[in-house]
Amino acid sequence: MNTLLKWKKGNPLSMEHSQHPFLSLQQEVDRAFHDFYDMFASNKNWEQFEKLNLLPSMDVVEDKDHITIQMEMPGMDEKDINVSFTGSMLTITGEKSTSKKNDNKKYLSREISYGKYERSISLPSTVDIDKAKATFKKGMLWVELPKKAEAKGKSKDIKVEQAK
Numbered sequence: 001m002n003t004l005l006k007w008k009k010g011n012p013l014s015m016e017h018s019q020h021p022f023l024s025l026q027q028e029v030d031r032a033f034h035d036f037y038d039m040f041a042s043n044k045n046w047e048q049f050e051k052l053n054l055l056p057s058m059d060v061v062e063d064k065d066h067i068t069i070q071m072e073m074p075g076m077d078e079k080d081i082n083v084s085f086t087g088s089m090l091t092i093t094g095e096k097s098t099s100k101k102n103d104n105k106k107y108l109s110r111e112i113s114y115g116k117y118e119r120s121i122s123l124p125s126t127v128d129i130d131k132a133k134a135t136f137k138k139g140m141l142w143v144e145l146p147k148k149a150e151a152k153g154k155s156k157d158i159k160v161e162q163a164k
Contacts, residue, residue, distance in 0.1 A: 054096065054113055054114075054115050054116065054117040055117060055119070056071050056072050056073055056117055056119065057071070057072045058070065058071045058072075058119060059071075060121070064147075065146060065147055066144055066145060066146050066147060067123070067124075067127055067145045067147070068142060068143065068144050068145065069090070069092070069121065069141075069142070069143040069145070070140065070141070070142055071092060071119070071140070071141045071143075072139060072140060073094065073096075073136070073139050073140065073141050074139035075096050075112075075139065076094055076095075076096050076139065077136075078136040080094045080095055080096065080097075081093070081094040081134075081136060081141060082094065083132075083134045083141075083143055085123075085129045085132070088122060088123045088124075088125065088127075089120055089121070089122055089123070090120065090121045090122075090123055090129075090143065090145075091118060091119070091120045091121075092117075092118070092119045092120075092121075092141070092143070093116070093117065093118045093119075094116070094117055095115070095116045095117075096113070096114050096115060096117075097114060098114045123145065126147050126148055127145045127146070127147060127148070128145070128146050128147065128148045129145065131146045132144065132145050132146070
């Protein structure tokens with residue numbers, strides 16, 4: 001095994017290693033490369049990619065009457081998605097499953113992500129969750145959250161003063 005450290009004559013090897021500031025970094029890099037190689041050594045390890053936690057991309061958009069959550073969910077159907085409220089917390093969960101066709105595939109490259117996800121968003125008290133609506137089409141989820149009537153048009157300008 002090649003090492004970044006040179007052994008100095010007269011010093012015990014363990015002493016040289018304990019004083020070298022990059023030894024632990026080298027060991028971690030070696031371990032990462034070894035684990036990475038082992039991960040791809042057999043097709044069996046691809047199964048771990050099917051159980052990843054996903055983090056779908058999301059936009060939160062506000063206008064005068066609504067707050068809308070827009071979330072990308074390619075490869076899913078509405079039956080794979082759950083939208084729920086607990087107090088003022090909106091939680092969106094789902095799962096993107098792999099195709100069970102031809103389980104004996106030998107992947108040369110694999111970039112499509114599969115797995116479960118959960119996103120939680122704290123909502124302002126101005127949202128009327130009783131009138132919330134979720135729609136899904138072509139891999140996109142929209143959760144429309146109307147604002148309560150008393151919150152619409154309610155605004156206040158605050159004068160900015162110089163700090164003392």
